[in-house]
Amino acid sequence: MEPAASTPSALGCALLGLLARAPSTGYDLARRMQRPVGYFWSANHSQIYPELARLGDAGLVSHEVIEGAGPRPTKRYAVTPAGMDALRAWVGSDLEAQPVRDLETLRLWSVWTVEPETARGLVLQARARHEAAMLAYAAELAEIAGLPEAQDRSHPSFASVLTLEGGLRTRRAAVDWCEWMLKRLA
Amino acid sequence: MEPAASTPSALGCALLGLLARAPSTGYDLARRMQRPVGYFWSANHSQIYPELARLGDAGLVSHEVIEGAGPRPTKRYAVTPAGMDALRAWVGSDLEAQPVRDLETLRLWSVWTVEPETARGLVLQARARHEAAMLAYAAELAEIAGLPEAQDRSHPSFASVLTLEGGLRTRRAAVDWCEWMLKRLA
C-alpha cells in the first residue's frame, strides 16, 4: 500500500469523475471529455493516457485488458474504492482559488483602440458563440431534466442537471450582456 | 526591420493593452495585472519580464531607463506605433476558440458522490466567492461609470465599463444559480 498520493491533479479528478459514472477505455474518456464534461473541462488523449498510468500507480483506478482494435492491448479502466474515497475527499475539500483566463473579455478591454464597426463585429461573434452554447446546453438539459433519477441527489444525472443549469444561466447572461453592448455601440 | 512577428501571445496582447492605457515599469504591470485586469486575466512578474523582452525584440514596445530603486536599471515601457497596430489587429481578428477550465463546475459535476450536507457546503463557498467578486466589480463600476469620458467610445474607460458590466452580470447569474441549487439541495 503506497503512502496515499494526496489529492490527484485537476485532470486526475476529472477522469475519476468520468470513470465513477462509467468504466471506459482511454480513447472513450477522450471522447467523453468533449461533451458534456467538455463544457467546463477539456483534455486530449496525449494528456489522458499518462494521467491514467499515474492514477493506476496511486491505486485510484484499475484496468482490465479487453479485446479490441489496435496495435496495443485495449484497457478498460474503473475507479477503485480508494479512488472513490479520493474523489469524495476532493469534492468535499475547500475550493481552490482559480486564476481567470478569459480571452474574449481581454479583447473587449482593448476595444477602445478600434473603430466602432470593428467593435460591433467582435461583439456579434461573441454573441453567436454564447447563443450556440446556450442551445447545446438547453438541448442536453431537456433530455435528462425530466427523468426520475435526475431527482435523486445520489445519482449522476442529478449533478448533470446542476451543471447544465449553471452553464445555461451563465451563457444567457453573456448573451444579454452582448445585446447591452450592441446598444452602447450603435 | 524584423519580419513583423505575427500576433503576439495572449499575455503579450494583455501587456500591450495595459501599456496602451499607460506606460509602466514591469513591476507596475505586475501590480496592474491583479486589479482590475486580473478579473479576466492574470500573470505574475516572472512571466512579464521575459515577455516584455520578446515584445521589445519584435519592436512592439520600447523602454527608457529611468532612475529608481533596485540593483538593476529601472525601465519604463511604452507601446510603439507598430505595437498599437498589432493590438488593433488582434482586437479586430476572429475570436479564437478557448478551452473552458472551470474547477468549480467540475466539482459540482461529481457532487452526487457526497452527502447532501457536504454538497451544500460546496455551494455556499461558491456563492460567497461570487458575491465578493460581484461587490468588487460593482464598486469599481460606480467609480467610473458616471465620468464623461466613459461615454467616449475611443477612451479606455468606455471599454472598462463594458468589461466590468460583463463581470457583474456573469457573477450575478452565478449567485442566482447557487441560490437555485441550495433550494434543490435543501
Added chain:
DNA sequence: CCTTTCATGTAATGGGTTACATGATTCG
C-alpha cells in the same frame, strides 16, 4: 534597525497543445 515597497531578473517544475507513430476493424 527592521519591515515594507520598489524593482528586475533566472531556474525548476508542472500542465497542456501539437505533432509523430502505429495498426486493426468496419463500412461503403
Added chain:
DNA sequence: CGAATCATGTAACCCATTACATGAAAGG
C-alpha cells in the same frame, strides 16, 4: 480498396507557477 473509427502511446514545445536571488529607498 480506401476512408473512417477504434485504440494507445511518445516527443517537442509553449505557457504558467513557484521558488531562488539581489539590493536600494522610505517609513516606523
